[in-house]
Amino acid sequence: MPDRKKIAVIVAGGSGLRMGSTIPKQFMEIGGKPVLHHTINAFRHAYPDIRIVLVIPEAHSAYIAPLLVSFDAPPSITIVHGGETRFHSVKNGLATITEPAVVFVHDGVRALISPELVRRCCEGALAKGNAIPAIEVKDSLREVDDEGNLAVDRSRFRIIQTPQTFLSEQLLPAFGQPYDPLFTDEASVAERFGAEIHLVEGEERNIKITRPLDLAIAEVLLATNK
Known part of the structure; x- marks a missing residue:
């Protein structure tokens, strides 16, 4: 397979409500830099030629200039406005993709991702069409319904993370489906489409x-850094 473009669609639609802040959480600072600075840098360190598509609410546009000046060399970022739900926000970001690519869809507030994980996801997607990062469940779990609750085998479950990574020809058509509230992430959208x-x-x-x-x-x- 020839070398493909790498495109990171970074979804940053949160507010600061749960932080008790008027500043959206993705623009709050850690280590003296906005959260999004660290997120974007991880992808740039993994693949210096990666294209960044940043999906934010239109109301947050004023935060973009301070974000860009937080970089020594400001990256080239395509700004896209978000939609009503995560599904619609991601769909807006994907609409900027017009060529075969490896597409990473990542939560903007997962700022501690390593370049190594970005590369691992890319390699997995190139090999199998998609790669979804996951970690083991360490806590005990119980399944709850209207009749009570039941212990379950935690070894059968995984905690799903981002960047959820796909070849564009698998992900883009999947987002042509009508929205369903059960679409909680990109994997659920692609799976419904047959992936x-x-x-x-x-x-x-x-x-x-x-x-x-x-x-x-x-x-x-x-x-x-541990």
């Missing part, structure tokens, strides 16, 4: 920064 989903090893540190505790943990992990 077999392939998991790759994720990273414990690839946390989603959504609450003050997450921000504090991210600061420590960033400082210790």
Whole structure:
């Protein structure tokens, strides 16, 4: 297979409500830089020629200029406005892709992702059409329904992360489907369209920064680089 373009669609539609902040969480700082700075840098370190598509709410446009000046050499970023749901936001980002590519769809607030995981996902997608990072469940689980709850075998479950990575010819047609509330991530969309989903090893540190505790943990992990 010839070398393909790499495109990262970074979805950053969150607010600062759960952080208790008026600043959207993806633009808050860790290590003296906006969260999105670290997210974008991981992809650039993995593949210096990668194209970044940043999907944000139109209301957050004023935060883009400060983000860009946080880089020594400002990256080339395509800005796309988000939609009503994650599905629609990702679909808006995918609409910018017009050539065969390896497409990473990543949560903007997963700022501690390593370049190694980005490359592992790319290699998995090139080999099998898609690569979805996942980690083992370490806590006990119980399944709850209207009749009670039941212990389940946690070894049968995985925690799913991003970047969910696909060849463009698999992902783009899948997003032509009508929206379904059961589409919680890109893997569920592609699976509904007939794709077999392939998991790759994720990273414990690839946390989603959504609450003050997450921000504090991210600061420590960033400082210790462990």
